Amino acid sequence: MAAKSGYTRPRPLAEDAAPPPPSAVLYVANCGPAVGVTDADVRAAFGAFGEVAGVQAADNSGARVIVRFHEPAAAEAAIAALHGRPCDRLAGRVLHIRYSVPVKPKALPGGSLPVALAASELGIPGIYMVEEFVTAAEEQELLAAVDSRSWKSLAKRRVQHYGYEFLYETRNVDSKQFLGELPAFISIVLEKIASFPGLKKCTTRLVDQLTVNEYPCGVGLSPHIDTHSAFEEMIFSLSLAGPCIMEFRKYPKGSWRAPSVVNGADEHTSQEPECIRKAIFLPSRSMLLMSGEGRYAWHHYIPHHKIDDVGGRVIKRNSRRVSFTFRKVRMGPCDCEYKQFCDSHSKRC
Ligand SMILES: O=C(O)CCC(=O)C(=O)O
Numbered sequence: 403m404a405a406k407s408g409y410t411r412p413r414p415l416a417e418d419a420a421p422p423p424p425s426a427v428l429y430v431a432n433c434g435p436a437v438g439v440t441d442a443d444v445r446a447a448f449g450a451f452g453e454v455a456g457v458q459a460a461d462n463s464g465a466r467v468i469v470r471f472h473e474p475a476a477a478e479a480a481i482a483a484l485h486g487r488p489c490d491r492l493a494g495r496v497l498h499i500r501y502s503v504p505v506k507p508k509a510l511p512g513g514s515l516p517v518a519l520a521a522s523e524l525g526i527p528g529i530y531m532v533e534e535f536v537t538a539a540e541e542q543e544l545l546a547a548v549d550s551r552s553w554k555s556l557a558k559r560r561v562q563h564y565g566y567e568f569l570y571e572t573r574n575v576d577s578k579q580f581l582g583e584l585p586a587f588i589s590i591v592l593e594k595i596a597s598f599p600g601l602k603k604c605t606t607r608l609v610d611q612l613t614v615n616e617y618p619c620g621v622g623l624s625p626h627i628d629t630h631s632a633f634e635e636m637i638f639s640l641s642l643a644g645p646c647i648m649e650f651r652k653y654p655k656g657s658w659r660a661p662s663v664v665n666g667a668d669e670h671t672s673q674e675p676e677c678i679r680k681a682i683f684l685p686s687r688s689m690l691l692m693s694g695e696g697r698y699a700w701h702h703y704i705p706h707h708k709i710d711d712v713g714g715r716v717i718k719r720n721s722r723r724v725s726f727t728f729r730k731v732r733m734g735p736c737d738c739e740y741k742q743f744c745d746s747h748s749k750r751c
Contacts, residue, residue, distance in 0.1 A: 526700055
């Protein structure tokens with residue numbers, strides 16, 4: 403547990419490891435209120451070697467304390483006299499004493515990965531982001547619309563599907579099972595998608611499938627590439643109700659494997675192969691477009707964090723984030739140029 407003193411127990415010594423360096427701070431075991439030794443007793447016993455700057459619990463056990471001297475020489479003398487020997491001032495109690503080590507500060511989630519605030523900073527071909535894509539009023543209307551409909555519960559989040567059901571077991575859709583046109587409440591978003599900056603005017607519908615995801619605070623999504631054979635090139639994702647970081651990962655050629663998904667639980671695998679990692683901050687009401695290389699060859703991932711570190715700024719996730727992901731169901735095989743990531747290609751081989 404984290405010691406309030408800022409110091410903790412040194413790791414048990416491996417044969418070839420160096421002991422913690424001498425300092426003025428000691429970790430003292432078999433000592434504390436749980437074994438009938440008060441702070442005043444400790445001060446009296448250790449005060450014989452130099453001025454004691456503080457005595458604090460090392461953990462919750464009540465039987466281990468941190469003793470801080472002002473001078474390292476006092477700590478050295480206390481170890482020499484008291485370690486492993488009966489202590490007269492403590493009724494013959496045998497103490498086990500080592501130099502303590504500072505508690506390592508916890509790294510903020512996101513670690514040292516720089517987080518881009520604009521897609522141009524991210525530098526992944528095919529990834530675009532438009533902030534304030536919908537207004538705050540439109541955001542509220544969209545949230546009210548999905549909240550008045552029924553959600554399907556997955557292991558850690560809730561979803562709704564429109565147009566076609568997304569099948570988590572196969573990460574695909576049944577293109578013969580059309581559920582109907584996308585609902586009227588998203589017309590405003592569809593109109594804005596049609597005039598997305600840089601998009602060529604298109605006569606056919608750009609999207610016909612919508613997955614709404616509701617993530618509680620701290621829940622993310624495992625790294626994945628949307629199945630090439632299931633969806634066409636362009637994938638739009640609108641962030642509502644709260645921000646998050648989205649990380650993109652490019653794995654070296656040939657190391658791609660289908661993620662294991664059980665009931666949409668997206669179990670996170672801790673043993674990830676080496677990859678290039680980049681991250682972008684997605685504010686509420688922003689629209690992300692994944693296309694080209696960014697859609698076909700980079701995994702996207704939402705870290706399972708309650709707070710995000712964005713350039714040193716700590717940003718708390720809201721109680722929920724709701725995303726609307728718009729895609730177009732593919733009716734034939736994918737013919738992209740990213741063969742090593744393409745399930746249509748592997749089926750043909
Ligand atoms: O929540 C998002 O923004 C992304 C959702 C997504 O990647 C997915 O549903 O596959």
